[in-house]
Amino acid sequence: MRFHSPFxxxxxxxxxxxxxxxxxxxxxxxxxxxxxxxxxxxxxxxYCPTGCISDRVTHFEAELEFCKGCGLxxxxxxxxxxxxxxxxxx
Amino acid sequence: MAAPAYLPQGxxxxxxxxxxxxxxxxxxxxxxxxxxxxxxAAYPITPQTPxxxxxxxxxxxxxxxxxxxxxxxxxSALSAALGVTVAGxxxxxxxxxxxxxxxxxAYLFASGTRVPVVMVIAMREQxxxxxxxxxxQDLMMVKEGGWVQLVCESCxxxxxxxxxxxxxxxxxxxxxxVNVCYEGYYLSxxxxxxxxxxxxxxxxxxxxxxxxxxxxxxxEHPMTFGTYVVGxxxxxxxYKHCQAMERAGGMLDAIDGEFRAALGxxxxxxxxxxxxxxAEFLMVTMGSAAGTLxxxxxxxxxxxxxxxxxxxxxxRPLPARELLGLMRGKRAVGVVDRSVSFGWNRGHLxxxxxxxxxxxxxxxxxxxxxxxxxxxxxxxxxLAGAARTTWERGRGRAGAEVIWLxxx
Ligand code: SF4
Ligand code: SF4
Numbered sequence: 146m147r148f149h150s151p152f153x154x155x156x157x158x159x160x161x162x163x164x165x166x167x168x169x170x171x172x173x174x175x176x177x178x179x180x181x182x183x184x185x186x187x188x189x190x191x192y193c194p195t196g197c198i199s200d201r202v203t204h205f206e207a208e209l210e211f212c213k214g215c216g217l218x219x220x221x222x223x224x225x226x227x228x229x230x231x232x233x234x235x
Numbered sequence: 236m237a238a239p240a241y242l243p244q245g246x247x248x249x250x251x252x253x254x255x256x257x258x259x260x261x262x263x264x265x266x267x268x269x270x271x272x273x274x275x276a277a278y279p280i281t282p283q284t285p286x287x288x289x290x291x292x293x294x295x296x297x298x299x300x301x302x303x304x305x306x307x308x309x310x311s312a313l314s315a316a317l318g319v320t321v322a323g324x325x326x327x328x329x330x331x332x333x334x335x336x337x338x339x340x341a342y343l344f345a346s347g348t349r350v351p352v353v354m355v356i357a358m359r360e361q362x363x364x365x366x367x368x369x370x371x372q373d374l375m376m377v378k379e380g381g382w383v384q385l386v387c388e389s390c391x392x393x394x395x396x397x398x399x400x401x402x403x404x405x406x407x408x409x410x411x412x413v414n415v416c417y418e419g420y421y422l423s424x425x426x427x428x429x430x431x432x433x434x435x436x437x438x439x440x441x442x443x444x445x446x447x448x449x450x451x452x453x454x455e456h457p458m459t460f461g462t463y464v465v466g467x468x469x470x471x472x473x474y475k476h477c478q479a480m481e482r483a484g485g486m487l488d489a490i491d492g493e494f495r496a497a498l499g500x501x502x503x504x505x506x507x508x509x510x511x512x513x514a515e516f517l518m519v520t521m522g523s524a525a526g527t528l529x530x531x532x533x534x535x536x537x538x539x540x541x542x543x544x545x546x547x548x549x550x551r552p553l554p555a556r557e558l559l560g561l562m563r564g565k566r567a568v569g570v571v572d573r574s575v576s577f578g579w580n581r582g583h584l585x586x587x588x589x590x591x592x593x594x595x596x597x598x599x600x601x602x603x604x605x606x607x608x609x610x611x612x613x614x615x616x617x618l619a620g621a622a623r624t625t626w627e628r629g630r631g632r633a634g635a636e637v638i639w640l641x642x643x
């Protein structure tokens with residue numbers, strides 16, 4: 146039997162991420178960062194509802210395992226450094 | 236020396252303590268006290284209220300160190316107990332009837348999230364018609380809720396079952412919430428001699444909760460309990476829950492052995508067999524009526540009628556294998572229920588026993604007897620009548636599958 150969760154019940158710890166379900170599973174479009182345009186204001190990091198954007202030193206970018214594709218980061222970005230692209234098959 | 240009549244067969248009081256007169260609620264309270272809980276959160280409801288009063292008295296006397304929370308309702312009571320349990324503590328709550336209904340979502344959350352909390356159900360009829368009398372209908376409303384459910388026959392068994400319930404719930408192989416159920420008034424309010432074990436003996440049987448290895452919530456190691464789950468993961472947790480239920484069933488027998496070693500009283504595991512081995516037919520029931528049925532079995536035996544009894548101690552998970560073993564070779568089975576299933580129009584335990592009896596070859600008649608609703612007595616004459624009817628069915632006499640005792 147192959148199990149997806151090391152736990153007996155719907156529990157989760159920070160190592161695995163605090164959700165036993167990856168919110169990236171239901172994404173229909175994904176944010177694509179243009180690192181050259183990013184002014185490193187960090188607004189997308191603050192606004193992302195899944196908290197999946199991290200500081201990559203040169204720019205900010207989403208972790209796609211948890212990005213749910215809402216597009217808020219595109220809306221909030223003052224530098225137009227993020228664009229949404231449809232996921233294949235959606 | 237033979238064990239006194241109020242103790243289960245073969246019992247030897249290991250601690251040598253003299254029994255005292257306790258009703259079921261007080262016996263439960265002593266059980267809880269001996270388990271050293273961290274939290275008691277409950278809302279009073281008849282007939283469970285005196286259990287809480289006794290616990291608060293322990294607290295006022297300084298004997299109970301647990302936090303006590305007077306919540307605004309049953310839903311909060313169980314929710315508070317769940318919070319403490321996932322944080323690694325040992326929590327207790329208790330309810331009856333409509334209080335149980337009022338905590339239904341928390342009840343399902345407890346089992347689906349695999350939280351090893353222990354809750355007493357002082358069993359009472361379910362509204363409507365409105366009554367506060369004894370019945371097993373409240374338990375039946377949650378029988379598929381995913382909890383382990385133990386049903387007691389005596390006040391001694393209530394105390395002992397609380398200890399067993401924590402031992403079972405917190406076992407890493409189980410990790411499930413456990414109900415200890417006993418009938419309102421017949422057990423909750425009537426007194427019997429009860430031996431209260433010594434704390435050291437209980438400590439040997441039930442390790443402090445901090446020694447247990449299970450994921451716990453804390454600032455050192457943050458966790459989420461009850462996360463959102465879809466698809467395959469959902470099925471996986473359901474599968475694991477069912478596996479844990481299976482293990483809990485087998486584990487009760489082993490724990491019964493540990494309990495006997497530590498505290499001197501054996502209960503026979505998930506099903507107590509009373510003169511069942513050589514019986515021609517078998518009566519099946521659970522709860523306080525089993526005591527009267529034992530008397531009936533003895534009386535019929537004196538007449539040369541080979542009656543036997545199977546008392547179901549663990550209602551969920553259903554001890555199907557044990558019941559099948561006891562029914563094999565019998566000519567008929569009669570099931571006495573203090574509850575009704577609308578739809579089947581039979582007793583709830585009957586439905587289970589009938590389903591298990593499908594595996595018997597050849598098929599035998601299984602009869603449902605409904606009685607004792609709303610605190611009416613399951614009298615000796617009524618139960619003797621039920622036993623005689625079952626005996627006659629085994630000898631080929633035809634009749635209805637369901638009989639309402641005292642009504643028809
Ligand atoms: S699309 Fe939504 S979820 Fe994904 S990175 Fe942007 S704000 Fe976060
Ligand atoms: S909001 Fe835009 S500019 Fe600001 S950090 Fe995010 S991507 Fe860069």
